[in-house]
Amino acid sequence: MSRPSETSPVPSPPPCSEPQLSENKRVCYSVGAMARTDVQLMLDVKAGDEASFELLLHRYRTPLVNFLYRMVRNREQAEDLAQDVFLRVYRAREDYVPSAKFTTWLFRIATNLALNSVRDNRYQRLEVSIDAPVTVDAEDGDERPLDVPEKHPNIEQHLVEDVRKKMIRHAIDKLPEKQRAAVLLHKYQELDYAEIAKILSCSESALKSLLFRAYEALRVELAPLVAQQAKNHG
Amino acid sequence: MSCERMESRILSYVDGRLKENERQDVEKHLAACSACQLRVEEFRAVSGLLDELPIIEPSPAFNARVHALVAAEPPRKQDWWAWLHVSPRIAFAASALLVAALWLGFMGRQHNQQLPWSNPQVADEQMMQDLPVLEDHDVLSNFEPLKELPPPVQADQTSDSQQM
Numbered sequence: 001m002s003r004p005s006e007t008s009p010v011p012s013p014p015p016c017s018e019p020q021l022s023e024n025k026r027v028c029y030s031v032g033a034m035a036r037t038d039v040q041l042m043l044d045v046k047a048g049d050e051a052s053f054e055l056l057l058h059r060y061r062t063p064l065v066n067f068l069y070r071m072v073r074n075r076e077q078a079e080d081l082a083q084d085v086f087l088r089v090y091r092a093r094e095d096y097v098p099s100a101k102f103t104t105w106l107f108r109i110a111t112n113l114a115l116n117s118v119r120d121n122r123y124q125r126l127e128v129s130i131d132a133p134v135t136v137d138a139e140d141g142d143e144r145p146l147d148v149p150e151k152h153p154n155i156e157q158h159l160v161e162d163v164r165k166k167m168i169r170h171a172i173d174k175l176p177e178k179q180r181a182a183v184l185l186h187k188y189q190e191l192d193y194a195e196i197a198k199i200l201s202c203s204e205s206a207l208k209s210l211l212f213r214a215y216e217a218l219r220v221e222l223a224p225l226v227a228q229q230a231k232n233h234g
Numbered sequence: 235m236s237c238e239r240m241e242s243r244i245l246s247y248v249d250g251r252l253k254e255n256e257r258q259d260v261e262k263h264l265a266a267c268s269a270c271q272l273r274v275e276e277f278r279a280v281s282g283l284l285d286e287l288p289i290i291e292p293s294p295a296f297n298a299r300v301h302a303l304v305a306a307e308p309p310r311k312q313d314w315w316a317w318l319h320v321s322p323r324i325a326f327a328a329s330a331l332l333v334a335a336l337w338l339g340f341m342g343r344q345h346n347q348q349l350p351w352s353n354p355q356v357a358d359e360q361m362m363q364d365l366p367v368l369e370d371h372d373v374l375s376n377f378e379p380l381k382e383l384p385p386p387v388q389a390d391q392t393s394d395s396q397q398m
Contacts, residue, residue: 057300065292079296087303168283187284192251208242215245218280219273229279 038102045093053093057086063189064110070184071114072121073173081117085110101195108199111181118177164225171221179214186211235263240270248277 036044036052038059044052064085069078088109172180178200185196197207219226240263246252247260264271367373 053304057297061292061296061300062289065296066289069290070287075290079292079299082292083296083300083303086300087307090304091307165287168287172284183284186245186249187281193246205242208245211245212241215277215280218284219276222280222283225283226276226279229282230275 039098042089042093042096042102043098045090046096053090056089060106061086064106067107067184067189068110068114070172070188071111071177071180072117073169077117077121081110081113084113100198103189103191104195104198107185107189107191107195111185111199115177115181167222167225171218174221175214175217179210179217182207182210183214183218235259237263237267237270240267240273244270244274244277248274248281 036055038056041052041056045056061082064082065078068081068085069075072078072081085106089106172183175183182196182200185191185199186193191199193204193207197204200207200210202210240260243252243256243260247257252260264274361368
């Protein structure tokens with residue numbers, strides 16, 4: 001299991017003594033600044049330190065965008081929501097009290113925004129036709145028409161992988177919103193049960209039950225792949 | 235442990251998040267229950283499949299858009315207590331001045347309370363002591379001392395003297 005931020009590390013910035021914003025808005029981070037906890041950074045933001053906000057943005061933009069993308073299944077919308085999350089964090093800086101983990105607070109904002117967005121869009125989804133531009137399955141976010149397989153030696157392998165990923169994404173999409181949020185927070189953000197329970201405003205035992213039902217649904221939905229996977233590992 | 239009880243622990247077991255004693259309990263149950271054993275394998279498979287989804291990177295303009303949103307925010311509200319953080323010396327001096335002012339006010343009030351006219355009871359007692367003088371009509375009806383006062387200056391006289 002791996003954290004998204006760890007699997008896709010951001011380019012290491014050049015060393016510099018103090019965090020600072022240059023003219024082209026690229027940020028230098030000192031080792032000391034990077035070692036500061038989220039809560040310390042947020043308290044610095046509260047005290048008016050813009051560079052600490054920049055560090056939080058740097059730390060959490062990828063996990064947030066990925067979480068929101070998997071919730072709403074639209075890259076542009078996911079980025080808009082992630083930006084909204086950061087804006088809300090910035091707005092709330094003056095009233096920030098470190099009573100809980102920063103990630104709990106951050107993902108609670110993100111989850112609420114995502115759930116609202118999913119509920120708003122539930123009846124607005126359009127049917128995908130063969131000639132309509134599609135974005136829902138494009139992990140790289142590029143809008144493109146549905147791919148028609150080309151004659152290529154590896155095309156069959158690519159196609160199989162593509163179908164496999166689509167099945168997994170489809171299985172996640174089919175989960176009820178709260179179960180989906182629980183699975184994403186548990187699997188990809190690696191938050192502990194207490195944190196996820198706080199984010200979803202439920203008890204730990206209710207969360208465990210929610211996750212169990214979600215995994216059961218995924219197991220059924222992905223039965224052919226699960227059997228194959230279990231066979232490979234068995 | 236029952237299969238029902240396993241439901242709340244199976245995922246923690248797959249993730250390796252159980253405590254040592256809990257893990258031993260689960261493994262003991264798994265050794266005797268093929269259904270739960272199969273479920274553990276399938277949950278592991280599901281977890282592995284979820285790992286296959288790629289990670290996306292935010293678009294290059296992401297940070298710039300956040301900066302623009304933050305820049306569009308209205309300026310920070312001035313905190314009334316901010317001056318405390320800015321200059322502790324001034325804060326200390328102001329506090330000392332306030333305490334001194336309060337102390338002086340309090341002492342002044344206490345001093346006023348000691349004066350006879352500020353306390354009605356003391357004032358009454360003073361009046362009772364002066365009562366013989368106040369009730370002495372000979373003294374009060376004697377206007378002789380008033381005749382010894384210098385005569386009042388007439389308005390005409392003053393204007394004449396000014397003209398001269």
